[in-house]
Amino acid sequence: MSVGSAARSAAGARSAETSKLLGFYHSPVGKKAVMAVTGLIGAGFVIGHMLGNLQVFLGPEVMNAYGMKLHETPPLLYGARTVLLIAVALHIIAAVQLTRMNVQARPKGYAKWTPAGSSYASRTMRVSGPLLALFIVYHLLHFTSGVAHPNFRYQDALHKVPAPYENVVAGFANPVVSLVYIVAMILLMLHIHHGAWSLFQSLGLNHPRYTPALRSLARAASYALLIGNCAIPLAVLAGVVK
Amino acid sequence: MKIILHVWRQKGRDAEGKLVRYECPNVSEHMSFLEMLDVLNEDLTARGEDPVAFEHDCREGICGCCGFVINGVAHGPMPGTTVCQLHMRHFKDGDELYLEPWRAMAFPVLKDLMVDRGAFDRIIAAGGYVSVSTGAPPDGNALPVPKSDAERAMDAAQCIGCGACVAACPNASASLFTSAKVSHLGLLPQGQPERHERALGMVRQMAIEGFGACGNIGECEAVCPKRISIENIARMHRDYLCAAFGERPHGETGSAG
Ligand code: HEM
Ligand code: SF4
Ligand code: FES
Numbered sequence: 001m002s003v004g005s006a007a008r009s010a011a012g013a014r015s016a017e018t019s020k021l022l023g024f025y026h027s028p029v030g031k032k033a034v035m036a037v038t039g040l041i042g043a044g045f046v047i048g049h050m051l052g053n054l055q056v057f058l059g060p061e062v063m064n065a066y067g068m069k070l071h072e073t074p075p076l077l078y079g080a081r082t083v084l085l086i087a088v089a090l091h092i093i094a095a096v097q098l099t100r101m102n103v104q105a106r107p108k109g110y111a112k113w114t115p116a117g118s119s120y121a122s123r124t125m126r127v128s129g130p131l132l133a134l135f136i137v138y139h140l141l142h143f144t145s146g147v148a149h150p151n152f153r154y155q156d157a158l159h160k161v162p163a164p165y166e167n168v169v170a171g172f173a174n175p176v177v178s179l180v181y182i183v184a185m186i187l188l189m190l191h192i193h194h195g196a197w198s199l200f201q202s203l204g205l206n207h208p209r210y211t212p213a214l215r216s217l218a219r220a221a222s223y224a225l226l227i228g229n230c231a232i233p234l235a236v237l238a239g240v241v242k
Numbered sequence: 243m244k245i246i247l248h249v250w251r252q253k254g255r256d257a258e259g260k261l262v263r264y265e266c267p268n269v270s271e272h273m274s275f276l277e278m279l280d281v282l283n284e285d286l287t288a289r290g291e292d293p294v295a296f297e298h299d300c301r302e303g304i305c306g307c308c309g310f311v312i313n314g315v316a317h318g319p320m321p322g323t324t325v326c327q328l329h330m331r332h333f334k335d336g337d338e339l340y341l342e343p344w345r346a347m348a349f350p351v352l353k354d355l356m357v358d359r360g361a362f363d364r365i366i367a368a369g370g371y372v373s374v375s376t377g378a379p380p381d382g383n384a385l386p387v388p389k390s391d392a393e394r395a396m397d398a399a400q401c402i403g404c405g406a407c408v409a410a411c412p413n414a415s416a417s418l419f420t421s422a423k424v425s426h427l428g429l430l431p432q433g434q435p436e437r438h439e440r441a442l443g444m445v446r447q448m449a450i451e452g453f454g455a456c457g458n459i460g461e462c463e464a465v466c467p468k469r470i471s472i473e474n475i476a477r478m479h480r481d482y483l484c485a486a487f488g489e490r491p492h493g494e495t496g497s498a499g
Contacts (some may be wrong), residue, residue, distance in 0.1 A: 024486035026414075027278065027445050028455030029479050098455045104412035105454030111261060112340045117464025125414065125457065149432050198458040204480025206473045210376035235436075 026051035029100060029202075031094045038091040043072055043196050045084055046188065047221065050228045053168075056241055057231075060165040064155050067164040071156075082166075092133060099126050120178040120196040135184040142177075143167055178233035185229045193222040243280065243335035245269050249294055249321040250342045252351050255358075259351065261340065271331035274303060276308065276320065278330055295354040303327040303467060308401030316406035316465040324404065324467040326406070344405050345412035348450040359405050361451040362419060369443035370423040374430050385431045398426035400468040403420045406460035407470075413454030418462035420444050421478035422470045428481055438485035445482045 004178050005222035005239065024030035070077050111212045115123065138148060146152030146162065155163040172178045235241040245266045252259030264286075276298055283293035299307040303324040310325060312318035318328045333339070341355060348484035349357040361387050387395075410490075424441055427433035433440070456475055461471050 014340075023489070024483065027449055027482065027486075029445050029482045030486060032455060032479070033483055100414075100451075102457075104455035105414035105452055106345060106412065107347050108345050110311060110314055110344070110345055112311075112314040116315050116461055118459035122457065122459035156480050195457070201458040201472065202456075202479060204476050204483055206476030208473070209348045211473075221332050 005054075028098060031098050034090055034094045035098070035137065036197055036202035038087040039195050039199050041083065041087040042091065043192055043199075043221070046192070046225060049148040050225055053232060054228060056165060057235070060238075062166040064163055068161060072160070079150075089132075089138065095129055097124070102126075108214060119194060121138045121190040122198070124195060125128040128191040131187050132147070132184065132191060135180075135187070138180070139184075142171060168232065169242060172233040172236035175237060178237055181233050183231050185226050189222045191222075193219055194226060215238055243269050243271065243330070244332075245330070245333060246338040247338070248340045249354070250336065250351075251292075251294070251354055252343075253292075253353065255350055255352060259354075261342075269330050269333075271329070273330045274301065275312070275328045275330065276326050276327055286299045288396065292379055295352075295356045297356050298326055301326040304402060304489040309406050310339075311344065313340050316344070316409040317404075317467055319465070322467055322469050324402075327467075344409035347397065347403060348397070349408065354490050357405070359403070360401050361453070362405065362416070364451060365416065365420055365444050366423060368447035369436065369440035370427065372427055372436060374432070384485045387430060389421070391429045395426045395429040396427070397475055398422045398470065401426075401466075401470050402468060404467060406465045406467065408453065411456075412455065412460040412461070412467040413457055413458070414457045415462075416448050416451070417455040417456035417475045417478065418466060418470055418472065420448055421472075421474035424478045424481060425474040428477065436482060438489065440488065441478060441481035442485045445478065 016232070025034065025189070054064060055066050068082070100204070121128075141148035143149065143162075146167070149167060149171055153166045153170075155161055155162040197215045200211070200214055247264045247266060248261045249264060250259055251262045265283055266278055266388055269281075271279075271472060274478055276296070279294060296310060297307045299305045301308070307326075308324055308326045309317055312328075314326070317323060317325045318332075320328055320332055343349075343351050343355045344357045344359075346357075348361040349359055397478050401419060401422035405419070408414050408416050411417075418469045427440065428437045432486060458472065458475070460472060463470060464492060
């Protein structure tokens, strides 16, 4: 075999490799696997994020030191932000593609349709999801960049390190803002209630011994997220955290 | 007893359809749902009207021909029952029932309550088979099969291809049907040689036919007359993902020859 033809066939093999590598994505099952993995990353994050945020109950020193620590380890902060950004982007792209396909698959609906075995949360994923997307944008402008926060404070103005404790207290003092957060947490509860077990099913993991426990765990996680996260604006409004 | 029906009437594939109200005045509780429609059709024929088209064959719940949506539930309100095995004793005098055909882009309405389920045949043709040598029959039990595998394969093999799972799914996904076929062959030793090609071929065909994606919501297993479990859908996802990531071009072996 000549050198030229070897190089050509290697290039051909490489492009075949790339299409093989992404070939799984052409089918809805592949797209759901992407939703599942990115959703798992998101679910893991929202739980960790809530645990971090609950430190407001430990007072301004602890909370602000936590914020400072995150900013002092840029690889951690920017690494996590990059992974999350990519995960959210892929999750949204796959959601849009799947939703379009699902709407096309049922061009004419029923005059009467009665759910026989599905949960409310599972039927409203394509409502809770996009509303969460809007909330994520608002949340980043509010507590991360401060653009949507009327009195955003920094604990280190030089290095642009925000003061999370003061920002949370000032932010949630506005009942309308608190209400937006509480509604968003109800949506998150619904999304995780179904999503956190559905993702295992999408990845092909179902076993009569473990699946009922996984479903209970998903439910428990969704309620914990609702209660834990809503406790913060409610505590601020009640004057417990000030 | 008296039953009031609102039946989807549609003359042909491309015709506009609409719900038409009919009264069935003398329904016996011993009748099956289809027998009630037979009586209605005799009345309609006697009046010179077009009878309501619906599919049926065995009327024993085993062939998979029958099926339509009754008040928003595929095969009606009794779990684990085809519409031919649904009896009128489960309804009350004066009930108003809406009868609609399976609704899915991949199942075009042929007439009234009858749809074209050819898409299911093409999904089967894309991998729902095992290749066997012809000749003398093999000895029984020559291939050992673990009991639990045999049982799960037989559970999956109960699918009669009625299409209720597609009808009940808000995404009109064919995942329960396809996964039952993937599982009943893929759980047995005879199904192993084509297991990966089967999952790839059948899953790809589902999308080509225009069925939607599975959202794991579980409406399908709730209406399935054979109580096929969505555990099969997870198995199909597993086989598909293993196959898609492990797929090798023909002739590509382990070492670089
Ligand atoms: C807090 C951020 C989010 C988390 C933690 C999250 C998590 C999840 C999880 C775990 C699933 C289940 C995946 C599966 O069934 O395999 C899921 C499904 C889904 N997500 Fe999200 N998600 C988030 C944000 C979003 C956003 C912003 C959208 C907007 C488009 C969205 C739309 C959807 C849809 C439509 C589904 C259902 C997909 C289907 O079954 O076809 N999600 N999500
Ligand atoms: S899985 Fe159940 S509902 Fe679907 S086609 Fe088979 S028997 Fe009918
Ligand atoms: S007519 Fe055969 S299953 Fe109903």
